[in-house]
Amino acid sequence: MQQRETFYDVMRRHGITRRSFLKFCSLTAAGLGLGPEFAGKIAHALETKPRTPVIWLHGLECTCCTESFIRSGNPLAGDVVLSMISLDYDDTLMAAAGHQAEELLEQTIEKYDGQYILACEGNPPLNEDGMYCIQAGKPYVEKLRHMADHCKAIIAWGSCASWGCVQAARPNPTRATPIHKVILDKPIVKVPGCPPIAEVMTGVITYMIAFDRLPELDRQGRPKMFYSQRLHDKCYRRPHFDAGQFVEHFDDEGARKGYCLYKVGCKGPTTYNACSTLEWNDGLSWPVKSGHGCLGCAEDNFWDKGSFYSAVTNFGVMGGAEATADKVGGLLAGAAAVGVAAHAAVSAATHIARRRSEETQNG
Amino acid sequence: MATTAHDIERKTPKAVYVFEAPVRIWHWVHALSIVVLSVTGYLIANPLPSVGGEASQSFLMGNLRLVHFIAGYVFAIGLVVRIYWGFVGNRWSRELLYLPLWRGQWWRDLFEEIKYYLFLRREPTNHVAHNALAQAAMWFFNVVLGLFMIFTGFALYGEGLGLDSWADRLFGWVIPLLGGSQSVRMLHIVGMWLFIVFAIIHIYMALRADIMSKASSVSAIISGWRIYRD
Ligand code: HEM
Ligand code: SF4
Ligand code: SF4
Numbered sequence: 001m002q003q004r005e006t007f008y009d010v011m012r013r014h015g016i017t018r019r020s021f022l023k024f025c026s027l028t029a030a031g032l033g034l035g036p037e038f039a040g041k042i043a044h045a046l047e048t049k050p051r052t053p054v055i056w057l058h059g060l061e062c063t064c065c066t067e068s069f070i071r072s073g074n075p076l077a078g079d080v081v082l083s084m085i086s087l088d089y090d091d092t093l094m095a096a097a098g099h100q101a102e103e104l105l106e107q108t109i110e111k112y113d114g115q116y117i118l119a120c121e122g123n124p125p126l127n128e129d130g131m132y133c134i135q136a137g138k139p140y141v142e143k144l145r146h147m148a149d150h151c152k153a154i155i156a157w158g159s160c161a162s163w164g165c166v167q168a169a170r171p172n173p174t175r176a177t178p179i180h181k182v183i184l185d186k187p188i189v190k191v192p193g194c195p196p197i198a199e200v201m202t203g204v205i206t207y208m209i210a211f212d213r214l215p216e217l218d219r220q221g222r223p224k225m226f227y228s229q230r231l232h233d234k235c236y237r238r239p240h241f242d243a244g245q246f247v248e249h250f251d252d253e254g255a256r257k258g259y260c261l262y263k264v265g266c267k268g269p270t271t272y273n274a275c276s277t278l279e280w281n282d283g284l285s286w287p288v289k290s291g292h293g294c295l296g297c298a299e300d301n302f303w304d305k306g307s308f309y310s311a312v313t314n315f316g317v318m319g320g321a322e323a324t325a326d327k328v329g330g331l332l333a334g335a336a337a338v339g340v341a342a343h344a345a346v347s348a349a350t351h352i353a354r355r356r357s358e359e360t361q362n363g
Numbered sequence: 364m365a366t367t368a369h370d371i372e373r374k375t376p377k378a379v380y381v382f383e384a385p386v387r388i389w390h391w392v393h394a395l396s397i398v399v400l401s402v403t404g405y406l407i408a409n410p411l412p413s414v415g416g417e418a419s420q421s422f423l424m425g426n427l428r429l430v431h432f433i434a435g436y437v438f439a440i441g442l443v444v445r446i447y448w449g450f451v452g453n454r455w456s457r458e459l460l461y462l463p464l465w466r467g468q469w470w471r472d473l474f475e476e477i478k479y480y481l482f483l484r485r486e487p488t489n490h491v492a493h494n495a496l497a498q499a500a501m502w503f504f505n506v507v508l509g510l511f512m513i514f515t516g517f518a519l520y521g522e523g524l525g526l527d528s529w530a531d532r533l534f535g536w537v538i539p540l541l542g543g544s545q546s547v548r549m550l551h552i553v554g555m556w557l558f559i560v561f562a563i564i565h566i567y568m569a570l571r572a573d574i575m576s577k578a579s580s581v582s583a584i585i586s587g588w589r590i591y592r593d
Contacts, residue, residue: 244423270544325549329556336560
C-alpha cells in the first residue's frame with residue numbers, strides 16, 4: 001500500500017521551512033495552553049501521522065468565520081493551517097469550482113471514508129425541504145448529511161453551526177437549525193462566536209489533526225481550553241465591577257475612566273469565550289477594551305434575549321415575550337399589592353356590615 | 364388514622380401547640396434570608412450609582428455578592444433542614460411539603476376556602492395549621508419556588524467558582540437546560556419577584572386571619588400556640 005502523505009510533507013511541499021514549522025508547533029502548543037514539551041509532540045505527530053483531510057462546508061451564514069480564520073493574528077499559523085486544510089474542499093478558498101469542486105467531495109469520501117474532519121460553517125435551513133439554501137442544485141442539508149455520514153468528526157464553526165445565530169432568530173422563517181440537531185450520530189465540537197477568534201479556530205483544528213482526537217469538551221460541547229470561563233472572570237475591568245464603579249452612559253466620566261460596562265449591558269458575566277484572554281487581531285483589542293460591552297455573541301440564543309444595552313433582559317425562552325425580567329416581576333408584585341388592598345377593603349366592609357347586622361339582631 | 368386534625372377541631376380546645384420550635388426558627392430565618400437575598404439580588408441586577416475613588420479602595424459589589432451568597436447558603440441549608448423536620452416533626456410540620464391531591468376532602472376544602480376568600484362563604488374552613496388553599500400556596504412558594512431559587516442560584520454560583528467546581532458539578536446542568544446563563548439570571552430575577560408577590564399576600568392573609576378569624580395567627584408563629592377565641 002502506498003504510504004500516505006504526512007502534514008509535514010504537505011507543508012514542505014508548500015514551501016514552509018522546517019524552522020517555520022517548528023515555530024508554528026511551539027506557538028500552537030502555547031496557544032492551546034499546553035507546556036513547552038508539547039511543541040515537540042505536535043511536531044512529531046505532524047511529521048509521522050498520515051494527513052487527516054479537512055472538508056469545509058458552508059451553509060446559511062455570512063462567512064465571518066472564514067474571514068476571521070484567514071486573518072489569524074499570527075500569519076504563520078494562518079499559512080500553515082491553510083496549507084493543511086485548503087487542500088481538500090472549501091468552497092470559499094479553494095481554486096476548483098463547479099462540477100470539478102463537487103467531484104472533490106466524492107473523491108474524498110472514496111479515499112478517506114470515515115477518516116476526514118467535517119468543518120461546518122453555517123447551518124442548514126430545514127423549512128420547504130431545505131430549499132432556502134441550495135448548493136450544486138441540491139438542498140444544503142442533503143450535502144451536509146451525505147458528507148457527515150462518512151466523516152470522523154465534525155467541527156461546528158461559529159454561532160451559526162453551534163446555535164443557529166441570527167438567521168434562526170424568531171420567528172426563524174427558514175427554520176435554520178444548528179448542526180447538532182441535524183447530525184445526531186457523530187462527535188461534534190462546537191466553536192461558537194460570531195465569529196470565533198482566529199487563534200481559537202486554528203488551535204482547535206490543529207489539536208484535532210495533530211493528536212487525532214477531540215479536545216476535552218464541556219457540558220455543551222465546547223472545547224474546555226477556550227470556553228471554560230466567562231469573559232467577566234478574566235476581564236481587566238473586573239476590579240471596577242467589584243468596587244461598584246460603572247459606566248452609566250457612553251459619554252460620561254466613568255466611560256473615560258474605563259469603569260465596568262455592566263450597566264450599559266455588557267454580557268461578559270454570562271458569556272463563555274476567550275476574548276478577555278486571547279483578545280482579537282493578535283491581541284490588539286477586544287470589545288470591552290474599546291469601551292463597548294460584550295454582546296454575548298458566543299452564547300446560545302443571544303440574538304433573541306433583548307437589549308444589548310441593559311443588564312436585565314428578556315429570558316429568551318418564551319416565544320414573543322418582549323418584556324424584561326424586572327418589568328414582568330414588577331407588574332406581578334404591583335398586581336398583588338393592588339389585589340391585596342382591594343381584598344382588604346372588601347373584607348373590612350363585609351366585616352363591619354356583618355357586625356352591625358349581628359348587633360341589630362341581638363339588641 | 365388515629366387522631367386527625369378534624370378530631371382535634373371537633374373537640375375545640377382553647378389552644379393547640381402547632382408550630383414546634385424548629386419550624387418557628389426556620390420561619391424567621393427563612394423570612395430574613397429572603398429579605399436579604401432580595402435586597403442584595405436586586406442591587407446585583409441594578410447596581411447603585413458608581414462609587415468614586417480608586418477601585419482598590421472599595422468592594423461594594425463584591426460585598427453585596429458575598430452577603431447574597433452567605434444568605435443563599437442560609438436559605439438553602441434552612442430549607443433542607445425544614446424538609447427533614449417534615450419527616451420527624453408533628454403532623455402539621457409536613458403540611459407544606461406535599462399536596463394531598465388524592466384526597467377528595469382536600470379538594471372540597473380547597474374549593475370552599477376559595478369561596479371564602481371570594482366572599483361567597485361566611486366562615487373559613489377549619490384547620491389547625493393550614494387550610495387547603497394556604498397549604499397549596501405554601502407548597503408552591505416554599506418548596507417549588509424555594510428549590511428553583513436554590514438550583515438556579517447555585518448554578519450561577521458554580522459559574523463563579525469555575526468549571527468542575529462542586530457547585531458546577533451538582534447544579535451546572537441547570538444552565539443549558541434553562542437556555543443559558545443570561546436566561547438563568549433572568550428567571551432567577553423573576554423568582555425574586557414571585558417571592559415578593561408571595562410576601563405581600565402572605566403577610567396580608569396572616570394579619571387578616573388574626574383580625575377576622577377565631578384563631579390566632581401572627582402570635583402562633585412566634586410562640587407556637589394557636590389560641591382560639593370564642
Ligand atoms: C429567595 C431567594 C433568592 C433571591 C430572591 C435571589 C435574588 C437574586 C437576584 C435578583 C440576582 C440578580 C441576578 C442578576 O442580574 O444577575 C441574583 C443573583 C445571584 N444569586 Fe440569587 N437569589 C436567591 C437565592 C439564591 C441562592 C440560594 C443562591 C445560592 C448561592 C444565589 C446565588 C446567586 C448568584 C451566584 C447570583 C449571581 C451574582 C453575580 O454573579 O454577580 N441566589 N439573586
Ligand atoms: S466590563 Fe463586562 S466583562 Fe468586564 S467586568 Fe464589567 S461586566 Fe464583567
Ligand atoms: S466580546 Fe462578546 S460579543 Fe464580542 S466577540 Fe467576544 S463574546 Fe462575542
